[in-house]
Amino acid sequence: MNMMSAPPASDKKFAHPGVTAKGERRAQVALRKLDTLWFNTGTLCNVACEHCYIESSPSNDRLVYLTHEEMCAYLDEIARDGLGTREIGFTGGEPFMNPDMPSMLETALARGFEVLVLTNAMQPMMRPKIREKLLAIQNAYGEKLTMRVSLDHYSEKLHDEERGPGAFAKGIEGLSWLSDNGFTINVAGRTLWHEEEKDVRDGFAALFARENIAIDAQDPAGLVLFPEMDEEADVPEITTACWGILNVDPADMMCASSRMVVKRKGAEKPAVLACTLLPYDARFELGTTLKEASSSVPLNHPHCARFCVLGGGSCSG
Template sequence: MNSLLSPDKFKNPHITAKGENRAQVHFKQLSTVWFNTGSQCNIECVNCYIKSSPTADHFVYLTPKDMAPYLQEVAALCPAPIEIGFTGGEPFLNPHIIRLMEMALEDGHQLLILTNAMKPMMRPRVKAGLLDLLERFPQHITLRISLDHFTAKEHDTERGAGSFNKAIEGMNWLSEQGFSLHIAGRSMFSENEANARQGYKALIEHYNWPIDSDNPAHLLLFPEMDETIDVPEITEACWQILDVSPNAMMCAESRMIVRRKGEDRPAVLACTLLWDDMQFETGKTLKDSLGPVALNHPHCAKFCVLGGASCSA
């Protein structure tokens, strides 16, 4: 692996700065399809990887009409239901969100929703829609709450004063109603993973949330995605050196649907993280998007290959 900072890193999709063959991930199977419901969010986080905010409109709200063809493709490509994920922005700002959820659930899929569990989710109309879907599709809905730290001080440093308490209120409501909950934390803070999990475990036990803090799928601690920090380029040889399989990468099994502002139809991206790098826009249909993905970005190295992280459940 290359590890020295170079202005030539991550330039050529086929060759690294040292002239070695860049690693690629070949499509294996479609396990998760993500739908970015829109880039608008009710808050503006300091380190938001997708640059969401109350005014962000680089991704417009997806509509049922946008989503329907992709669900039809999933049915044609996959022999059984898969995981459908909703991300944003804040998904519960999308005025169609309950119907979008319903469409995925009607097709038998497991639904994973990434949310900050704040005011957009707690509006009476949205709460009523969630409860209706929970009653009709029990055991099919999981909400992953963005809780950057287990203390209000550190969480609010990222998301703004009062954000922690509002998220706790939303999580308490979801827990009381019987929803399946996960937590997404961040590793920007100084404690090691064991200490972080212990801190979250104490918080989870305090509120009696149905979350297994020892299960990495229930409590995800994501590495930071700072493109100014040097990371090695991943070569073909790295798979064996690191004892990591390319089949374990997100882009071997998932794609994300977005609709960019000004575009007349959605597009398919190879990765949920690399939304603003056009080399990772892989087509307009799922079928056309299933080619190999060159790991030509720092996030490929730090988040996925070296960090071992995945957005899917």
Template sequence: MADTFHPPAKFSHPDVTAKGETRASVGWSGLKTLWLNTGTLCNIECANCYIESSPKNDRLVYLTLADVLPFLDELTEQAEIGITGGEPFMCPDILAIMGAALVRGHSLLVLTNAMRPMMRPRVQAGLKDLAARYGARMTLRVSLDSHDAALNDAERGEGAFAEACTGLAWLAQAGIPVAIAGRQSLHESEDAAREGYRALIASLGLTLNADDAKQLVLFPEMIARDDPPEITTACWGILNKAPDSIMCSSQRMVVRRKGASAPRVLACTLLVDDPAFDLGNTLAEATAAPVKLNHPWCASFCVLGGASCSA
């Protein structure tokens, strides 16, 4: 008797979907953004944080300047250097890391909640100094969970919205280039979300264009236990999308895990725990093979949601 074929569960086989179709993958198209994750420690604990950052989660530890320099040295052309966390301004070496990227001629995008860690006098002075020397090559992108204070604080904790707005206003007053990353509610159209953020921007005296997708980045709401379709090779034509439009075709992220002897390079800024997206110790290793879209977030966040973390 012939063996009975048992199809794999969804997002379980690297090459084949549960329906037996060929899983889509994304090849390397050249570096757009090198992300540096300064660690999962954060001053707040958001209800729906993509990588579960919190004041106690140190499974990704702080990067040091010594960790970062070899990866900057690997770069042969100018690129965007993105810094994320956790909260990057909790990292002891954050200002040195920022300076190392900028002095090499790269542009710099720092993701922050603009709260207490950023507002310490030492950090404020360092940011002013970097802005004076490098101007528009440095942007701080402030994350919010909503343009509505109550909705934001339901995710981030009471008073988080007001504190972030204070930080945004300080950045504007200090002349430091700023952008906003907001979430779009499941029950809110993009137009409605942009109108809400437009009103907030005006109330804070910021000079951001709410219609510019780089100045106001809207991320889709992620749903716990979401069940999106798997992405097959046929999807590129059906969706009229090219693989090189997906984030992992041109972005990588450096992390250091607790207890690890060296940093690692990941394919994705969100999938920090899935070993399938851990690609090596160097950028050369991490860009050698295609990334297989074998995770629900590959579908819901990147391919179907159309999101990208970079500028």
């Protein structure tokens, strides 16, 4: 953008896609390659976490269940246009509440993609029919499938403060079942409690050893610790100069290599978004096809700064 033709700066942060409140050029991220395509299977969840990134709950159906047929249309587009996508991710809500989840999972794997599933490993995943299907899929595709279990904290007390009484025990039961049956697994923890990273990893390491769970808590890929976001917090806007100042490469941002498909309640067809963390912000809806969604993304939200640029967070495997 030529600053001579830029609109006047606003006194409010994150108000304009091209310029910051101070009138500086806002950073944008170009899609380098669609390495990961996420499918949000719906925002319904069996629990309502205190600090859920996208407010999933047993009653939130703002994003409705995506269907197997709708998913396949995007996989067809990847094949037709030779996009070279490596990974398909499934998130929610809780993906295993969606009745099409087993068929979507199997189809994505059968088409040769690596697949990452974000789950709380609780009752929806632990239903006998789902476990039977998962075992068959794991037996057929092995390490092509990774299950990432949300376990906010290594202590039952703090985890249950976030997810409700009994959630820790149920999550451990599901995680142990996955580990015992040879699934490729990792855990997603949270940094809500402002502990030193070493203490968090050591706490999870002790938990995994106690429960005989096959995860190396010292491995950042085995235990993924997500930075927290607060839309009301005062965070800096990211300008084009910030890349050099912070020594951060825009190619490392999530939106440089991924997109997410959602189906909004009442919508005729799914939409493609720039980010897994911003499902309700219309500014980050890029179109209905992957081709339409290949445009650059202005970093025009506090989450862009806090989670991605400053926090180094990424949902992808």
